[in-house]
Amino acid sequence: MAMETEIEVLRAGELEVRPADGLALAGGQVLTLSVREFHLLVALVRRAGGIVSRPDLYRAVWGAELRAGDRSIDVYVHKLRVKLEQAVPGTAWIHTHVGFGYRFDPAVSHAVHTDGTGG
């Protein structure tokens, strides 16, 4: 094969996502995600390390403007966290930034809450 199709593969720590195939692996095992869950994960991982605002997230995944009072994002972030957690226990990947949005962090921060008054 001269040209193997250049499949986009997003990697973030123990997570591997193939947007084109609808496939996501965490800690080596396949995640069973719904369409929404998958797209949400992709949107977050694409901007790993950065904060994605709810309106942006909604546009990226739902393809529409976020309406006031719509809690869909919260619900799906929760579903995603649950599945991620059960795939790789103890790993917190999706972080909430109150008033700003969510941030996907590939870093394996088990109990690294730097407890900090320091900051």
Next chain:
Amino acid sequence: MAMETEIEVLRAGELEVRPADGLALAGGQVLTLSVREFHLLVALVRRAGGIVSRPDLYRAVWGAELRAGDRSIDVYVHKLRVKLEQAVPGTAWIHTHVGFGYRFDPAVSHAVHTDGTGG
């Protein structure tokens, strides 16, 4: 030199498929498959580990575009699962990814989550 290795042999766990010969073995025993069933199995095994969408599957096996409402794939996946199951009981190879397609997984994952009181 003669390329005897022309004969393609797909292996995935306990499954062995020879596309050229129309032969498929599961757990050492020969599977009795119809043409459609066989091609479907080949298409899935060729992309073992990855998700194959229904349109892709239909193109690969039927050689045409999947029409809306066509359930042929579902029916044949079912037939395949039945024969695979009776060849090697307890092994779930073909996984459904709702909204995405099917995935052939060679791994013998006895993912028995229902470990409860179940006697």
Next chain:
DNA sequence: CGGCGGGTTCACCACCCGTTCACGGCCGGT
């Protein structure tokens, strides 16, 4: 012509998904 095996379509329905609601905790402002 009748039986048979294989492929397609149909019908029924259980389950999954996406949305929305409801309740409660946390935090900042007054």
Next chain:
DNA sequence: ACCGGCCGTGAACGGGTGGTGAACCCGCCG
């Protein structure tokens, strides 16, 4: 302390998706 906004989370609900048995159609063979 009270209120209001923001978020986590469990659950209800309606529609879509896929599992499955069976009818139907057709070519083949005796």
